Amino acid sequence: MKNRLILLAVATTIAFTGCDRNLDIVNPNQVTTQSFWKTADDALAGVNAVYSTTHRGGISRWMPFYYIIRSDEGQSLSPATDIVNNMDQFLITDYNYGNAYGVWNDNYIGINRANQVIANVPAIPMDETLKQRYVGEAKFLRAMFYFHLATLWGNVPLILEPSVVGDQPASATQAQVWAQIEKDLTEAATGLPTTYGPNDLGRATKGAAFALLARTYLQQRKYAEAITPLQWLTEGEGKGIYSLMPNYRDNFLVTTENNRESVFEWQFELNPAEYTDDDTETPNQNYGTSIAQFFGPSGIGWSDGEARRWVVREFNERTTTGARDPRLEASFLFDSTDVRGPAFTQIYGQTFLQRYGTNNQRVWFRKFQNDHWKNEEGYRSPNNWRYIRYADVLLMYAEALNATGKTAQAYSFVDQVRQRAGLPRLSTVRPGLTAEQFLGQLKHERVTELSGEGWRWNDLARWGDLGPQLANRDPAFSTFVRGRSELLPIPQTDRDLNPGLTQNPGY
Known part of the structure; x- marks a missing residue:
């Protein structure tokens, strides 16, 4: 059984910031800020509650949807037209759309929990090294939540103190949010260890802080x-900590989590739970994620999100032995997940041919599914979400080197990723590329290595590639409006409560 550092029950223990100060009657059994934050155990419970936010549905389910389905690699054929219109087609008419608000709300819940740790733990009499670590973990997680808000909404409230009733924080610029993320991650890296023992696997490390800072x-x-x-x-202390797993598929199995390629991943657990994925106060908390259920193939899951066929065609290179790129089979469920075709491709205990016939061209993301150990999906998947992998770090480093005039040096880091997949070195098949040509190659490499892991939208935004021109491979982009569709609308509910919030352009 996985060790779980995230104890959801403690989330309810410190949920005291929502109390109305105008009430005359105080519940003597309610934990308050005056009775909490006294001991090292309180500090641990507090930081664990910040981690527990990743179990909430807005983060563990809907946020990956937004990053994957909004990009050109994903689509929704869901009968739920609200998902199709608001999350895929850029036809946003409801500025209080529930799934978007869930992402917004849950990231701010995480930020408020982190703010409580950062504000209160320094005054607790306890081991100083452990204190700095807890604060560093909270700053890393606060930065991660703000990274999500900055890339999805742009100009958002920047809240750095525990919230109190009546707060009306004004919108910050995206640049101000980025600056705070940089500050948090730089400070977090100084207080975080490089590794943990087996009882603390999954906590934020110095390497995780550096990787998110680089991103x-x-x-x-x-x-x-x-x-x-x-x-x-890649070349310093981290080189002795992180490396690529020999088998690419091992990055997505429940049996090989927190491996040496994992820089940071969200921890999930299979447990008896309610039909929900939230960490509210209920008798049986859900420690799992329902992303596998909502991305599951037709007849297995809800199939609300899936891949576009063009992504499969990106895997067009042969390995040095003449075989197909093994990452294709690890990444997607489709008619030829098994290279021999539909009659041999297994989809949760049946062949593709049995389930869907011979002419079905649909493609489902496989990486965070559970078909490797069971024949159904549900709302309590224990499969960890690999948030940052070392392969991603190598490709980011190659991109940074290339952009700073060091294209020749960048080759070796792409070669490491390609060689793990059995492909020939890029330095052999395409030597002497210009910086522009090398970036074009990197765009391909990131698709084949990272498809379905939630980074494609940010990649397209960074490269300036978001726009209607993507409609040739993703028709949803025919409704993309430059200057508006890059960001989601600020929830109108919050704007009604807080006049200091500014709506994003075009909404």
Whole structure:
């Protein structure tokens, strides 16, 4: 059984910031800020509650939807037209759309929990090294939540203190949010260890802070600044900690979680739970994620999100032995997941031919499904979400080197990723590329290595590739409007409550 550092019950223990101060009667059994934050155990419970936010449905289910389905690699054929219109087609008419609000709300819940740790733990009399670690973990997680908000909504409230009733924080600019993320991650890296023992696997490390910091720099096209944290990960101390797993598929199995390629992943657990995926106060909390149920193939899951066929065609290179790229089979369920075709491709205990016939061209993301150990899906998947892998770090480093005039040096880091897949070295098949040509190649490499892992939208945004021109491979982009569709609308409910919030352009 996995060790779980995320104890959902403690989330309810510190949910005291929502109390109305105008009430005259105080519940003597209710935990308050005056009775909490006294001991090292309180500090641990507090930081664990921040991690537990990733179990909430807005983060564990709907946020991957937005990053994957909105990009050109994903689509929704769901009978639920609200998912199709609001999450795939850029036809957003409801500024209070529930799934979007869930993402917004749950990230801010995580931020508020992190703020409580950052504000209260420093005053607790306890081991100083452990104290700095807990604060570092909270700053890493706060930065992660703000990274989501910055890339989905852009100009959002920047809240750095525990919330109180009546707060009306104004919108910050996206640049201000990025600056705070950089600050949090830089400070977090100083207090976080490089590794943990087996009882604390899954906690944020110095390498995780550096990787998210590098991604933050890259997203702003600060390539020179990204070099230093990426260098630590790939050529410095991190090189002795992280490496590629020999078998690509091992990055997505429940039996090989938290492996040496994992820089940071969200921890999930199969447990007896209600028909929900939230960490509210209920008798049986759900420690799992329902993403597998909602991405599951037709007849297995709800099939509300799936891949586009063009992504399959990106895997067009042969290995050095003449075989098909093994990442294709690990990444997708479709008529030829087994290279021999529909009659041999297994879809949860039946062949593709048996389930869908011979002419079905649909493609489902496989990476975070559970077909490797059971024949159904549900709302309590224990399969961890691999948030940042070392392969991604290598490709980010190659991109930063290429953008700073070091294209020749960048080749070796792409070669590591390609060779793990059995492909020939890029330095052999395409030597001497210009910076522009090398970036074009990197765009292909990131699709084949990272498809379905939630980074495609941010990649397209960083490269300036979002726009109606993508409609040739994703018809949903025919409704994309430049200057508006890059960001989601700020929820109108929050704007009604807080006049200080500014709506995003075009809405």
